[in-house]
Amino acid sequence: MSQVELVLFLESAVRLGIPLALAAMGETITERSGVINIGLEGSIIAGALGGALGALAFDGAGLGVMAGAMAGLVVALVFAVFAIGLGADQIITGTAVTIGGLGMTGAVYQARFGVTGAELSLPTLAPLAIPGLSEIPIIGSALFAQAPTAYVAYLMAPVAWYVLFHTPWGLELRATGEAPSAAEAAGVRVRTVRFAATLFGGAMAGIAGAHLALAHAGTFAENMSAGKGFIAIAVVVLGRWNPILVLFAALFFGAASALQFFLQALGFDLAYQIFLAFPYVLTLAALAGWVGRSRAPAALALPWEPHR
Amino acid sequence: MLRGSIGSWNTFVSITLVRSVPLLFAGLAVALAFRAGVWNIGAEGQLYAGAVAGVWVALTFSGLPRPILIPAVLGVSCVAGAAWALVPTLMRLRLGIGEVITTILMNFVGIYMAAWMVHGPLQEERGVFPQTDRIVEAARLPTLIPGTRLHIGFALGLAVAVALAFMMRRTRFGFHIRAVGAAPEAAAVAGRIDPARVIFIAFLTSGAIAGLAGAVEVSGLTYALYENLSEGWGYTAIAVALLAGLRPGGVVVTAIFFGALRAGAGAMQRDAGIPAAWVDVVEALVILAVLGLERVRAARVGSDPGEGER
Numbered sequence: 001m002s003q004v005e006l007v008l009f010l011e012s013a014v015r016l017g018i019p020l021a022l023a024a025m026g027e028t029i030t031e032r033s034g035v036i037n038i039g040l041e042g043s044i045i046a047g048a049l050g051g052a053l054g055a056l057a058f059d060g061a062g063l064g065v066m067a068g069a070m071a072g073l074v075v076a077l078v079f080a081v082f083a084i085g086l087g088a089d090q091i092i093t094g095t096a097v098t099i100g101g102l103g104m105t106g107a108v109y110q111a112r113f114g115v116t117g118a119e120l121s122l123p124t125l126a127p128l129a130i131p132g133l134s135e136i137p138i139i140g141s142a143l144f145a146q147a148p149t150a151y152v153a154y155l156m157a158p159v160a161w162y163v164l165f166h167t168p169w170g171l172e173l174r175a176t177g178e179a180p181s182a183a184e185a186a187g188v189r190v191r192t193v194r195f196a197a198t199l200f201g202g203a204m205a206g207i208a209g210a211h212l213a214l215a216h217a218g219t220f221a222e223n224m225s226a227g228k229g230f231i232a233i234a235v236v237v238l239g240r241w242n243p244i245l246v247l248f249a250a251l252f253f254g255a256a257s258a259l260q261f262f263l264q265a266l267g268f269d270l271a272y273q274i275f276l277a278f279p280y281v282l283t284l285a286a287l288a289g290w291v292g293r294s295r296a297p298a299a300l301a302l303p304w305e306p307h308r
Numbered sequence: 309m310l311r312g313s314i315g316s317w318n319t320f321v322s323i324t325l326v327r328s329v330p331l332l333f334a335g336l337a338v339a340l341a342f343r344a345g346v347w348n349i350g351a352e353g354q355l356y357a358g359a360v361a362g363v364w365v366a367l368t369f370s371g372l373p374r375p376i377l378i379p380a381v382l383g384v385s386c387v388a389g390a391a392w393a394l395v396p397t398l399m400r401l402r403l404g405i406g407e408v409i410t411t412i413l414m415n416f417v418g419i420y421m422a423a424w425m426v427h428g429p430l431q432e433e434r435g436v437f438p439q440t441d442r443i444v445e446a447a448r449l450p451t452l453i454p455g456t457r458l459h460i461g462f463a464l465g466l467a468v469a470v471a472l473a474f475m476m477r478r479t480r481f482g483f484h485i486r487a488v489g490a491a492p493e494a495a496a497v498a499g500r501i502d503p504a505r506v507i508f509i510a511f512l513t514s515g516a517i518a519g520l521a522g523a524v525e526v527s528g529l530t531y532a533l534y535e536n537l538s539e540g541w542g543y544t545a546i547a548v549a550l551l552a553g554l555r556p557g558g559v560v561v562t563a564i565f566f567g568a569l570r571a572g573a574g575a576m577q578r579d580a581g582i583p584a585a586w587v588d589v590v591e592a593l594v595i596l597a598v599l600g601l602e603r604v605r606a607a608r609v610g611s612d613p614g615e616g617e618r
Contacts, residue, residue, distance in 0.1 A: 091349075099546075099547075099591055100589050103587065
């Protein structure tokens, strides 16, 4: 690989890793509160469509990202009402929210742009080069000449880490996920904390979706989230529920996905579909090889009701 | 919408019932797994594994007589479906990794594996379209009701439903499944049941039934494997199973209900231009409604699941 190719590879690795990082970062906070949101995929696809429609309506990609975050948050709200409010099973509720999110966005898109989906071109989120940092050889342009959403991920990792492990808020959040009844006895409003953490996760997933549509594809396509929500949930496990490790895990996956295009470009004669399956196989392998050493929040996925 | 699903006896049989067949198998697969406390969200991938294996047998051993070929196609598809479920099963039992994410990831692998097959090793002789050659007459399932497109696969699905219902209610293993699904630790302590063994068998059987869904669809209806054979049946199956209260007999009814919904949605898209994707939204709402009603009923009875006791 020449230096030019290496730079291109790193650039696409980061570009592909960013949506995973954004979604996984939000899900980390959600899971730390004891809620596993399998409906993340629904939030991402809603964020993609919301981002696309928002960017068209306001004629600007920045406001599109805000609209995407809102759309992701609304989808997470549906999940939260059933899974936290009513105490319904989180896995089934999340699956329903994903099915509904994919269906709803497909239907809205077809209703708005026709069944064939007439070529939709969006105001895109242009890369923003950070002076100085982006001139570092090899890694500079890969890390610091990305769409602004990438910097949200970079900043969010240390901030989320600090809040989670070094503030009273973070303590309440983790207590809620480890021992909700004990947290309740100590005066924590468990359901409120879980609602907030879930909505935050939905908004982050929405930003991830908006990034896909506005920074990545420049258009919306049905099912364009392509399972990224589920991979993001696996990334949370690989990053051991720690926002900083989660960022690195997401970038590692971005690199794996970028590798498929590079092997193809370098002339490895493997079928296109096998390259497409690669990230999912890799996720499975990584889970199998790595996960034994990490531990999920104790109350993850368990419904909880306040004691009266 | 009604016209396209239950408008006449012939549309009901040829469209609605035919559409309900894969949902019937996949719904039974999901119901069995959920009963055992196994979150098999992977029926979609298992279905593709079964379809690929079944069509491979039908194409490779096309010289065999029908009484051998059809059971071979269906049998191998069961093995393939179970094999697809084996990865998440072992990851859960050996490594303690929840099966929700792993089964979903295996779905994507299965879909791309099938896509690769119809573009590569199993592509038709002419090499034009991404599909396999049509399977021989001897590998096709016979028609169930003459003059309609309804094939024997529907009857086979009913037979599987009856067998599962019997197994659940009348056999020791069925009791073990219900016990492990309700409370694995209690089952192990009080009933001397080995939860790992029960989960292993239930998970693989669930995969086998889902695999059957794929092969039955190919050898009963399409006679060839296409890319995107399934319109998300493995996910619809979750709605089918939940609405049926995870009871095999109920799955028969709800599979036909969702078959009608899909048939009607297809007709609405053709006639009125209403996107068929709305069916997915309806499915999601059905699942949420079932969950919501369950919780409301539970609250009324006053059974509080409490923390950590589920």
